Amino acid sequence: MDFERDLNPAQRQAALTTEGPMLVIAGAGSGKTRTIVYRLAHLVSDGVDPAAILLLTFTRKAAQEMLTRAGMLLAMGPSGVASVSGGTFHAFAFATLRRYHAAAGFPDGFTVLDQADSEDILGQAKDTLGIGKGDRSFPRKSAVLGLLSKARNKELDVGDVLSREAFHLLPYAGDIARIGERYTAFKAENRLLDYDDLLFTLERTLTEHPDLLDYLRQHHRYVMVDEYQDTNRVQARLTRLLAPTSGNVMAVGDDAQSIYAFRGATVDNILDFPELFPGTLVVKLEQNYRSTQPILSLTNAILQNAGRKYDKKLFTTREDGPQPELLRPFSDLTQAAMAAAKIRELSSRYPLHEIAVLFRAGYQSYALEVELGKTGIPFQKFGGLKFSDAAHVKDVLSYLRLVRNTADFPAWSRVLAFVPGIGPKTATKIFNAIQSGDRAVLGKMAAKSQEFRALIEFLDTLRALPPSPAQLLERVIEAYAPLLAEKYPEDYPRRQAGLEQLQQIAAAYADLDAMLADLVLENPDEDRKKTREDHVVLSTVHSAKGLEWSAVLVIDLVDERFPSRHALSRPEDLEEERRLLYVACTRAREHLTLFAPETIYQRQTGGCAPALPSIFLRELPPGTLPERRERLGGGSAAAFAACPPPSAPATAVRSRLTRPAEAPHLTGAPAPRKAPTGKMGYCRHKIFGRGKIIAMLDDGKCRVNFPDFGPKVILADYLEMEDAS
DNA sequence: CAACTACAAATTTTT
């Protein structure tokens, strides 16, 4: 390892400065990971015990990447990797809480809930309280959970969150808050922790137990936090708490890549860092080693229009390379075919796993997945269904969870659902009886149902066995196999194989709790995926963060998809979408193709609606991005006709460049023209913004659906029609 | 009264 040769001066400074607080502002592709890894190596070669180094990140991907690369470089093998403490904030919180569970207030341990579990409990709370019954517009439980979690992460109350970003749900604020209280109480009664609880409980435990905190601070002599721009307020406080007495804290981040504000992440954390830790050394990494200049020019142009930004000049020495291009298929369906054709074309130059297709939301790749299946191009998708989310895996794990914690409601309801004659209601009754020790109810159930008796006996046998994950799992799968065949007659063998995979995972664990929590916090499927070669990668932009490919395609770059429909009304949200696009484009090393279909399928109307290219593309200076439209004559990418570059007057160009903070929903949209004429389509309202007319009513009124305010009845005079083009 | 069945509706991003 040669620090002189392998690192540039800024990187070297970051890697070799080991004492005192440090903030590294690392642009996209600026060798951030390399710098951190070299710093680790430097510390270890200085005689620092790897276990005394704590490495925290927000996402699993980043944690994994970091720890494997550290392991490779330190040439210590897998055991060496394990000896550097670290992982995601959540995983670290879990490990710490588990070790000191008594201090955390859980003498008998606790169970970690994943999203589905939390939703189950929330649904239960909603039913118990009788809230929202028969009300079709009451938000579904996933939305309720999202709101409650957002309120928690942003440390606001539900009303504030609603009034800021879901105006139409404001009347439900009280109900949602009540459901939230019930949910919180339920978790407390049954020693259950959700994702957010892990962080807040760790914070509480550390503040309440100064001795424990002191011990941890002594133990972790060096703390490094990666992707610091994605941390939220608790995570920043945890960083502060855990900071060793020596003050050796390093935070690494890039404000331009902050894409988790929706869950409370705040760039303020980066800005405040030097104040929080006096004497902070700030290092900027500005040389980009990943992309060619044409790609960097585009990404710089995208960032150019950002409302607020921090000065950072990314530069590269890779001057040459193909120009990024914008393709305009007729529709999102032909887009899938175009993208597949593009992949085929690229595959002559790059191995398949060096090609990635990125999109805003998981569902946007469905058409492409079908197309790739048809043409026989293998792919792997990131951000799809998690291994542990599969129903059969959750079923089996539920039995194991009940071995550790009989107060686990989601587990009971899954397990009880297999007993004939028991549905949600009876399951709840039984759960309550178990909780309160009501033998009478249980006895009655047992007398009535042979299957119920068998289940209880089975669970008792499990609980009597030694708590070895592998052995317990074997018993459970044995008992579950017939149920599996019955429940999934069609793809029973595939799921069976999945359970065998689970057995292999279990074999690696000596401790049941650790295994259960890891399945909730980590995703064992993904490391396996990572090593899979010769598959095109399909990924959400969020999941693609920190990764890079030789060729990148970004699809569905039209307004309402990317930027997401939900982000159109609030400027801050729109800015985040812009950074998201920036992250997407900066993943590309050499080749970058953007797709903006001219029409997109709309579920509501069942037809196609014309679509505008993403606002972020429309506001680029003309000529930045060559554009080619699909031709009627043929279906392959080669059939694109080159469009003449748009010839806007030079003055318009300049005004766009110097006017970054234009009201987002007005920028680039066709000028409003006329009042509704009875034709359906999009219109604009002074207060509610852009909306879709869904019905014409009497008295010159119409019903308009506004993406962020819900449907409203409005006098047509107050609306302006938007051109269909 | 609870479970099962059929159907309409809605869908961001992560831990």
Added chain:
DNA sequence: TTTGTAGTTG
């Protein structure tokens, strides 16, 4: 593709 509701059946 999942989730909630209304109707039907045991």
